[in-house]
Amino acid sequence: MNHPPQVPDPIRVLIVDDEPPARERLGRMLAAMPEVSLAGEAGNGAEALDACARLQPDVVLLDIRMPGMDGIETARHLNALAEPPAVVFVTAHDEHALEAFEAQALGYLLKPVRQEKLARAIQRAARVAAPQLQRVAEQSRFGRRRQQIAARLGDQLRLIPVEDIYYFAAGQKYVTVRHRGGTDLIDESLRALAVEFAPDFVRIHRNSLVAARYVAAVERGAEGQYLVRMKDGDDALPVSRRHATEALRHLKGGH
Numbered sequence: 001m002n003h004p005p006q007v008p009d010p011i012r013v014l015i016v017d018d019e020p021p022a023r024e025r026l027g028r029m030l031a032a033m034p035e036v037s038l039a040g041e042a043g044n045g046a047e048a049l050d051a052c053a054r055l056q057p058d059v060v061l062l063d064i065r066m067p068g069m070d071g072i073e074t075a076r077h078l079n080a081l082a083e084p085p086a087v088v089f090v091t092a093h094d095e096h097a098l099e100a101f102e103a104q105a106l107g108y109l110l111k112p113v114r115q116e117k118l119a120r121a122i123q124r125a126a127r128v129a130a131p132q133l134q135r136v137a138e139q140s141r142f143g144r145r146r147q148q149i150a151a152r153l154g155d156q157l158r159l160i161p162v163e164d165i166y167y168f169a170a171g172q173k174y175v176t177v178r179h180r181g182g183t184d185l186i187d188e189s190l191r192a193l194a195v196e197f198a199p200d201f202v203r204i205h206r207n208s209l210v211a212a213r214y215v216a217a218v219e220r221g222a223e224g225q226y227l228v229r230m231k232d233g234d235d236a237l238p239v240s241r242r243h244a245t246e247a248l249r250h251l252k253g254g255h
Contacts, residue, residue, distance in 0.1 A: 008035070010034075010035055010036055010037040011035060011036050011037070011058045011059055011122055011123075012036075012037050012038075012039040012055070012056075012057045012058045012059070013030055013036055013037070013038060013039055013057055013058065013059045013060070013061060013122060014039045014040050014041070014042065014048070014051055014052060014055060014057035014059070014060045014061070014085070015027060015030075015038070015040075015041045015042070015061050016041070016042045016043075016044075016045075016047075016048040016051075016060060016061065016062045016063055016066075016071070016074070017043070017061075017063040017066070017090065018043050018044055018063065018066045018067060019063075020043075022063065022090075022111070023041050023043075025112075025113070026061055026090075026113065026118070027041070029113070029115050029118050030118075032115065033118075033119055033122075035123075036122060039051075039055045039056075039057040039058075040055050040057070044066055044067070044068060044069065045066060045068060045069030045070065045071070045073060045074035045077075046068070046069060046159070048060065048062070048074050048078075049074065049077055049078065049150070049157050049159070052078055052081060052084075052085055053081065053155055053156050053157060056083070056085070057085050058085060058086060058125075059085055059086045059087075059088060059122055059125045060075075060078070060085045060086070060087050060088070061088050061090055061109070061118075062074060062075060062087055062088065062089055062090060063089075063090050063091070064089055064090070064091045064097070064142050065091070065092065065142070068147075069147065069148070070142055070144065071089055071090075071091075071142070072133065072136065072137050072140070072142050072144075073137075073144070073146050073147070073148075075087045075089070075128060075133055076130065076133050076134070076137070076146065076150075077146075077148070077150035077157060077159070079128070079129075079130045079133065080150040080151070080152045080157055080186070080187070081152065081155075081157065082152065082155065084127065084128075085127075086107070086125035086126060086127050086128070087106075087107065087125070087127075087128045088107040088108065088109060088121045088122065088125050089101065089106060089107065089108040089109070090108070090109045090111060090113060091108060091109070091110065091111065091142075092110070092111045093110055093111075094140075094141075094142070096139075096140060096141055097140040097141070097142050098110075099139070100135070100136045100139035100140040101136060101140075103135075103139065104132040104133075104135055104136050105126075105132075106128055106132060106133075106136060107121050107124070107125050107126065107128075108121075109121055134192065145162075145196050145197060146162065146196070147161065147162055148160060148161055148162060149162060149165065149177060149186060149188075150186070151177065151184035151185065151186050152186075152187075153184075158184060160177055160179050160181070160184060161179075162197065162200075164179045164180040164181065165177055165178070165179045165201075165211055166178045166179060166180075166210070166211055166214045166230050166231075166232070166233070166235070167201075167208055167209060167210040167211060167214075167230065167235070167237065168190060168193055168201070168208065168209040169207060169208045169209075169237075170190040170206075170207045170208070171185075171207075173187075174186060174187055175187075175188055175189075175190055175193070178233075178235065180232070190206075190207070190208075190209055193209060194209050197209075199212070199250065200212060200213065202246075202247055202250045202251055203243050203246070203247065204228055204237060204238075204239045204240070204243050204247040204251075205237065205238060205239060205240040205243055206240060206242070206243075208237050210228055210230065210237060210251075212250060212251060214230050214231045214232065215228055215229070215230060215231070215251050216229045216230060216231040217229045218239075218248065218251050219236075225238060225239070226238070226239035226244055226247075226248065227239065228247075228251065
């Protein structure tokens with residue numbers, strides 16, 4: 001008995017662009033591709049994160065130049081999901097950015113997008129690793145430092161404004177983020193966070209990074225060890241000998 005060949009599930013694509021005409025144009029192109037289905041649309045980075053958590057698309061066509069959270073930051077937050085989608089960046093011509101994408105072998109499409117290039121990009125879309133995105137963020141003028149940190153809560157993402165964060169504290173596996181809304185865990189490197197958010201955040205210990213704006217006082221304990229006391233709470237964090245000179249230079253002047 002011959003069984004009919006199994007038809008593969010269509011590739012589910014989410015379109016993210018702040019301009020409705022651009023979304024409509026991409027939607028029309030996707031409609032002409034039988035192997036693809038349109039999972040949904042989003043008009044900005046925050047909508048994209050919510051849509052990805054709800055709809056779980058296979059591929060995201062992600063515009064870079066968007067107001068607020070740009071495409072690079074959005075893609076970095078997507079990596080916090082348990083099963084992040086593949087990302088294909090869509091960009092107007094920018095030589096510096098394209099060099100950065102090519103160096104990291106990231107998928108990208110130039111506007112105006114051509115049908116045949118769109119089809120190829122979706123078919124070969126590879127999952128974008130966080131270290132690759134970090135390097136692109138550093139090399140491309142699109143890559144500003146993030147305005148939020150993403151913490152995963154089950155299938156959802158919680159975005160924590162960086163301006164609300166008191167400190168980061170590294171544990172054995174995760175980094176604790178202490179912020180105005182409470183405490184969350186993130187799977188990021190304290191070293192990378194220190195580089196990204198300097199000089200607003202200061203390394204006081206190999207395990208902790210504090211927001212200078214929320215430091216209430218730098219005190220010296222009975223045994224000579226310095227402690228950083230934070231505003232809006234009872235937290236007092238030790239300053240290691242290794243980091244004391246640099247940390248005190250950044251923090252003690254204002255206290």
